[in-house]
Amino acid sequence: MTIVAIVCGALLSGAAILALVRAERGPSMLDRTIALDVFVTAIVGAVVLESAFSGRTDTLPLLVVLSLVAFVGSVTIARFAAVEPEGEGRVRTVEEIATEEAALRRAEDEALLDEARLEQPLPDEKEERS
Amino acid sequence: MTWTTVADVAAALCLLAGAFLAFAAGVGVVRFPDLLSRMHAGTKPQVLGLILLLMGEALRVRNLQVLGMLVLVAVFQLMTAPVAAHMVGRAGYRTGKVRSDLLEVDELTEDQVAGGAVRVSRAIVAQPVRPDDDSVVDATRDVTDVDGQDPRPA
Numbered sequence: 001m002t003i004v005a006i007v008c009g010a011l012l013s014g015a016a017i018l019a020l021v022r023a024e025r026g027p028s029m030l031d032r033t034i035a036l037d038v039f040v041t042a043i044v045g046a047v048v049l050e051s052a053f054s055g056r057t058d059t060l061p062l063l064v065v066l067s068l069v070a071f072v073g074s075v076t077i078a079r080f081a082a083v084e085p086e087g088e089g090r091v092r093t094v095e096e097i098a099t100e101e102a103a104l105r106r107a108e109d110e111a112l113l114d115e116a117r118l119e120q121p122l123p124d125e126k127e128e129r130s
Numbered sequence: 131m132t133w134t135t136v137a138d139v140a141a142a143l144c145l146l147a148g149a150f151l152a153f154a155a156g157v158g159v160v161r162f163p164d165l166l167s168r169m170h171a172g173t174k175p176q177v178l179g180l181i182l183l184l185m186g187e188a189l190r191v192r193n194l195q196v197l198g199m200l201v202l203v204a205v206f207q208l209m210t211a212p213v214a215a216h217m218v219g220r221a222g223y224r225t226g227k228v229r230s231d232l233l234e235v236d237e238l239t240e241d242q243v244a245g246g247a248v249r250v251s252r253a254i255v256a257q258p259v260r261p262d263d264d265s266v267v268d269a270t271r272d273v274t275d276v277d278g279q280d281p282r283p284a
Contacts, residue, residue, distance in 0.1 A: 011149035020155030071210040078217035
């Protein structure tokens, strides 16, 4: 029985790790949804396995809750799926984030300069206000 | 050899088969090339594996209340897995994540093309019913066909 428990546990943790690999890679949100579905089912399997080999039955309501959460989560994400631009779902590297932030900061500085130039009021306007 | 031993052995076999199917689902989710085949791996072997695990648990615990809870979980999985898969597949098709070069049969695209739909990048967008309706034509301004031509009626 112990050997069966070890083999089942190894298979289930392998499934969970593979699902997490897909969730990290997954080119789109929907792939990640599927991967997390598989992950939650692996967790349900682990709870079942634990209760089968220790004989405790108080963890069984967890199964109902976990399958409910998985269902609601995947349906919600699928409902609000939108067209993603190419490469949007990718996790960016540190260098890419740094260059993007530098570009953003430069744009902000230019916008501030433009604003400062525009905010110098015309003399006529000043008199009208006072 | 009493019947409890038989039940334990059957439970062990069910648990092993269920864990193996869950592992197969994990492998399929990582290795399959596109959304629909990944969804296939994530729903069908997954549900069968979970039901086998629940059967193993029921054979091992041998308790009527526990059996009721396990049947509830199994029925719930059987009811929700097709709904979730359908939602994911539909959203994937509408947002252009279905690779039509990997499909053997693609009746939905055929029907939509026959019904006058046009291709926007990889997603399908319905053609306006009245071509002179400006507001609808505006929504399909960025239309490009597969071979780079503008398929809108002149």
